[in-house]
Amino acid sequence: MRIMMADQGQEWKEILMDFADWTKGDLKASCVFGQLPKFEDGGLVLYQSNAILRHLGRNHDAYGKDGKEAARIDMMCDGVEDLRLKYGKMIYQEYDTGKDQYIKDLPNHLDKFEAVMAKNKTGFLVGDKPSFADYSLFEVLLNHLVLCSSCLDTSPSLKSFVEKMSARPKIKAFLGSDAYKKLPINGNGKQ
Numbered sequence: 001m002r003i004m005m006a007d008q009g010q011e012w013k014e015i016l017m018d019f020a021d022w023t024k025g026d027l028k029a030s031c032v033f034g035q036l037p038k039f040e041d042g043g044l045v046l047y048q049s050n051a052i053l054r055h056l057g058r059n060h061d062a063y064g065k066d067g068k069e070a071a072r073i074d075m076m077c078d079g080v081e082d083l084r085l086k087y088g089k090m091i092y093q094e095y096d097t098g099k100d101q102y103i104k105d106l107p108n109h110l111d112k113f114e115a116v117m118a119k120n121k122t123g124f125l126v127g128d129k130p131s132f133a134d135y136s137l138f139e140v141l142l143n144h145l146v147l148c149s150s151c152l153d154t155s156p157s158l159k160s161f162v163e164k165m166s167a168r169p170k171i172k173a174f175l176g177s178d179a180y181k182k183l184p185i186n187g188n189g190k191q
C-alpha cells in the first residue's frame, strides 16, 4: 500500500500502533476482523490489505483497462497473497526449522510469476502499466530478496521487474526514506 501510494503520488498520514497499546484491546475490538491495517479515506474505513489495494487500484486507474484485465489482475493478486501467506507461515511459525526448505522450494513458486511476467512482455503482470497486483508482487519480492539475495537469479523477468520498479523515481525516493527504512519487514523481527 505504501509503495503504491508513493508511486501514485498520493500522500498519506500513518499512525503506527505500539504493541503495548494494541494489547490493551480497544482498537482491536473496534476493527471489523480484530486486525490491522486499518485504512481511512474520507468517510470510508477499510480493513483487509487486498481490499485496500483494490480501492487504491480503482482510485488510481491501476485496475486494468477493462473487465478482463481486472479479472486477471485479481487472479495475480490472489496468487501473490498465496505466496505471502506461505512466507508469513515460515517467518512466524517455522523460521528456524523451515527456512532452508522454504528457500529450496521458492523457485517452484516464483516460476509461476516469472512465466506470466515473461509472457506479458510489458514489464508488468497485466496490461502495460503497474496495477495493484504489481505493487503487491514487488513488495513480496523485495522481502524475499532480503531472505535470499539470489532468489531471482533464475527468474530474469522478475529480476528486471524489481530493478525497474525500484528505479521508478517516486518508489526510489520512498525506499530510500527513513520512514521506509525504519519499518521492520516482519513484526517478529525475522527476515
Ligand SMILES: N[C@@H](CCC(=O)N[C@@H](CS)C(=O)NCC(=O)O)C(=O)O
Pocket (backbone or CB within 6 Å): 028, 034, 035, 036, 037, 047, 048, 049, 050
Ligand atoms: N488478512 C488480513 C490480515 C491482517 C493481519 O494479519 N494483521 C496483523 C498484523 S499484520 C494483526 O493485526 N495482528 C494483531 C492481532 O491479530 O491481534 C490483511 O491482509 O489485512
